[in-house]
Amino acid sequence: MKSYIQDIERALYDVRDEDKSVYKSDAGLTEEIIRDISTRKKDPSWMLDFRLKSLEVYKKISLPTWGPDISELNMNEIVTYVKPNAKQVNDWSQVPDEIKNTFDRLGIPAAEKKSLAGVGAQYDSEVVYHSIQKRLTDLGVVYTDMETALVEHEDIVREYFMTLVPPKDHKFAALHGAVWSGGSFVYVPAGVDVKIPLQSYFRLNAAGAGQFEHTLIIVEPGAKLHFIEGCSAPRYNVTNLHAGCVELFVKEGARLRYSTIENWSRNMMNLNTKRALVEKNALVEWVSGSFGSHVSMLYPCSVLHGEGARAEFTGVTFAGKGQNLDTGAIVVHAAPNTSANINTRTISKSGGSATYRSAVKVTKNAPFAKCSVNCESLMLDDQSRSDTLPVMDIEGDEADIGHEAKIGRISEEAVFYLMARGISESEARAMIVRGFVEPIAKELPLEYAVEMNNLINLELEGQL
Amino acid sequence: MLDIKNLHVKADNKEILRGVNLNVGKGEIHVILGPNGSGKSTLMNVILGHPKYEITGGEIFFEGEDLTALKTFERARRGIFLSFQNPEEIPGITVENMLRTAKQAVTGTKIKILQFHKELLALMKELQISPEYASRYMNVGFSGGEKKRNEILQLLVLNPKLALLDETDSGLDVDAVEIVSQGVAKFHNENNSCIIITHNAQILKHLPVNRAHIFLNGQIVKSGGAELVSEVSERGYAPFEVES
Ligand SMILES: Nc1ncnc2c1ncn2[C@@H]1O[C@H](COP(=O)(O)OP(=O)(O)O)[C@@H](O)[C@H]1O
Ligand SMILES: [Mg+2]
Numbered sequence: 001m002k003s004y005i006q007d008i009e010r011a012l013y014d015v016r017d018e019d020k021s022v023y024k025s026d027a028g029l030t031e032e033i034i035r036d037i038s039t040r041k042k043d044p045s046w047m048l049d050f051r052l053k054s055l056e057v058y059k060k061i062s063l064p065t066w067g068p069d070i071s072e073l074n075m076n077e078i079v080t081y082v083k084p085n086a087k088q089v090n091d092w093s094q095v096p097d098e099i100k101n102t103f104d105r106l107g108i109p110a111a112e113k114k115s116l117a118g119v120g121a122q123y124d125s126e127v128v129y130h131s132i133q134k135r136l137t138d139l140g141v142v143y144t145d146m147e148t149a150l151v152e153h154e155d156i157v158r159e160y161f162m163t164l165v166p167p168k169d170h171k172f173a174a175l176h177g178a179v180w181s182g183g184s185f186v187y188v189p190a191g192v193d194v195k196i197p198l199q200s201y202f203r204l205n206a207a208g209a210g211q212f213e214h215t216l217i218i219v220e221p222g223a224k225l226h227f228i229e230g231c232s233a234p235r236y237n238v239t240n241l242h243a244g245c246v247e248l249f250v251k252e253g254a255r256l257r258y259s260t261i262e263n264w265s266r267n268m269m270n271l272n273t274k275r276a277l278v279e280k281n282a283l284v285e286w287v288s289g290s291f292g293s294h295v296s297m298l299y300p301c302s303v304l305h306g307e308g309a310r311a312e313f314t315g316v317t318f319a320g321k322g323q324n325l326d327t328g329a330i331v332v333h334a335a336p337n338t339s340a341n342i343n344t345r346t347i348s349k350s351g352g353s354a355t356y357r358s359a360v361k362v363t364k365n366a367p368f369a370k371c372s373v374n375c376e377s378l379m380l381d382d383q384s385r386s387d388t389l390p391v392m393d394i395e396g397d398e399a400d401i402g403h404e405a406k407i408g409r410i411s412e413e414a415v416f417y418l419m420a421r422g423i424s425e426s427e428a429r430a431m432i433v434r435g436f437v438e439p440i441a442k443e444l445p446l447e448y449a450v451e452m453n454n455l456i457n458l459e460l461e462g463q464l
Numbered sequence: 465m466l467d468i469k470n471l472h473v474k475a476d477n478k479e480i481l482r483g484v485n486l487n488v489g490k491g492e493i494h495v496i497l498g499p500n501g502s503g504k505s506t507l508m509n510v511i512l513g514h515p516k517y518e519i520t521g522g523e524i525f526f527e528g529e530d531l532t533a534l535k536t537f538e539r540a541r542r543g544i545f546l547s548f549q550n551p552e553e554i555p556g557i558t559v560e561n562m563l564r565t566a567k568q569a570v571t572g573t574k575i576k577i578l579q580f581h582k583e584l585l586a587l588m589k590e591l592q593i594s595p596e597y598a599s600r601y602m603n604v605g606f607s608g609g610e611k612k613r614n615e616i617l618q619l620l621v622l623n624p625k626l627a628l629l630d631e632t633d634s635g636l637d638v639d640a641v642e643i644v645s646q647g648v649a650k651f652h653n654e655n656n657s658c659i660i661i662t663h664n665a666q667i668l669k670h671l672p673v674n675r676a677h678i679f680l681n682g683q684i685v686k687s688g689g690a691e692l693v694s695e696v697s698e699r700g701y702a703p704f705e706v707e708s
Pocket of ligand 1: 498501503504505
C-alpha cells in the first residue's frame, strides 16, 4: 500500500487549440522583428524608440548567474509575437468559438457574471475580450488593454511605463521592454473604492511562443482595488517563455490587493517581474499561487517609498515532478515607519524543487522599519527538494526584523493521531497538507481556493 | 471486549512490553497504575497499531477479532479510541472540521454540518471549553489542560466502544480533573469499556472501577480491585517491585 498526493490535475489546462493565429513574428530577436511588431501594433514613435533601446540593453546584459538553470531557453527559437485571429470585443458572443471555448473551460465568463466587476482576457499576444461595469467607468475608473491605453491615455502610460521596472533591471526586463504586447491597464481615481475585483486572464496557446504582457495599475490617493490575474497554457514539447511585467503604483493612503494564480504548463519558463511602489500610509497586498511552469523565477517586490507604507505578501508554491520553482518576495523599506509581512508555504513532491528566496532591505532613510518573514516548506517525499534563502540587508536604525523558516515533512505522529480518530491514511495526509497551506488558501479568491484544494488530492492504492 | 495475550513489543530493538496479559469485559472500567517509563503508553499505542512498535509475540483481540492485521484507522472504526498522553498539534485543521471528518469516518455516514455544529457546541459547553475553540486549529497553542479536555471532547463526539485514557488527568488542576472525570462518567455505560492510566485517584471519583492493574517493567505484575489505587498512593510501587 502506498499513499501519495496526486500531481496537479492539468487536463483542464492542457486542452490546446489549433494554432489559427493570423500573424507570427519570426523566431528570435532582431531589430527588424522589433520594428515589425511595433508597426503592426501601431505604436507611437516614442514606444518604438523605447523598444529599440530595450533591445540594445537586452543584448548587453547576460543571463542571471544565480537561481535555477535556464540554459535550455534559446531565445533564437522563441516566437515573440503571435497575433490571434480575433479582434478585441466586449461581448463574449463575438469572441471566436475556439477561443471562447477555452475561456469557458477555464470558467472566466461564468466568474465574470458572478463575482467580477471587469474582465480582460488575453490569448497569445493580444487581448481578445475586455469589459468593465458601467458603474465604474462613470466613476472614472479605467480598465482596458495596454494597447488601447496607449491610444486613449498615452500621457499616463508614458509617465509610468517601465519606470518602476526599467529595462536595465535584468535581462528579461530588457526583453520585455523590447517585445511587450497585451496586458492590462487600470487607473483608479482618487478616493474611488472598486468594491468588486477586476480580473485579467492570460492564455498562451501557440507552441514555442513567448508571452510578454504588461500590467500597469495606478491607484490614486485613498482609492481601493482588488485585481486578480490568472495564467495558463496547454503543454507542448518545446519551451514557451513568459516574461511579463507588472507595475503597481499605490498612492498615498490607497490600497491594492493583487492576487495571482499561475498555472502555466510544464514546458513554460516563467520569468516574470512584478513591482509595487507604495506611497505614504498606502498598502499593497500580494497573494500569489505558483503551481505550474517548468521553471519559475518570481519575486514580487514592494518598494515602501512613503512614510508608513505597508506590504503584505502571502504566497504558496507547489512544485511537482520536473518543476523547479524559485519564488519569494522582495521588500525595500525606503521611508520611516514602514512595515511588511511575508508569509509563504512551499510544497515539493515527486522530485520537484521549490526554493523560497527573499530579500528584505532597510535603507538608512527608513528608521523604525518593521518586517516579519515566515516561510515554511513541506517535502512530501525523499526525492523532492526544498530550500529557503532569505537575505537581510539592514541599514536603517531601530529596525524590527523577524524571520522564521521551517523545512519539514509530514509529521508521522500527526498522521497517527488523525488515523486514531478513524481517518484513513490518505485522507489524513491530505488534511495535513491542506492544513499546511490553509493560512494562504484562505487569502485566495474563492474559486481559486477551491481549485487549490482540488489540486491537493489524495489517492490511496490498494486500500482494503 | 479486549483480550491481550502474552504481548511482547519492541521499538528500536529494545524490548518494552514483556508479556502483557489483560482482559477487559464489556461495561468494565480498568485502571492501570505504573511508574514512568514502564510501558503503559506503549501498550495503548500498540492497541491502536502505532507503526513504530513491532509486536514480537502474543495477540490482541477486540470483540473476538484479531486486531494486529488492521490499520490504525480501521481499529478506530471498530470502536477503539485513545485519549493521547501528549495530543498532537495539527496546524490548519480546525477542531470542528477534524471532528466532523472523524465522525463521518467512524460512523460511515454523512454528518449534517449545522446539526453537528450544534451538538459540538453543547458538548464543549459541558466540558467548559469556550466555543471559539471549535474554529481553532487542532491543539495549536492549547494549554496542557485544554488539550486534555479536547481529548475528552473527541471521546464524547466519537462515542467509541473502548476508551483508552492515557494520563488524561496528568498536569490538570483539581477543577479540570473534575470536568474530565464527569466527561468520562457521561461517556461510560454498560455497553462500553474504559482503560484508564492514572497516577491519581481523583479522576476515578465518578467511575465504578472494576479492576486495577500494577504495571512494572513492561508487565502487569498484580491485578486486583479498586483498592489497589489507594495502596499505590500510600506506598508507591516499591512493594510491588519486590512481589514481581
Ligand atoms: N518509539 C519508541 N522508540 C524507542 N523507545 C521507546 C519508544 N516508545 C517508548 N520507548 C521507551 O519505552 C519505555 C516505555 O515508555 P512508555 O510506554 O512511554 O512508558 P510510560 O507510558 O509507562 O511512561 C521508555 O523507556 C521509553 O523510552
Ligand atoms: Mg506514558
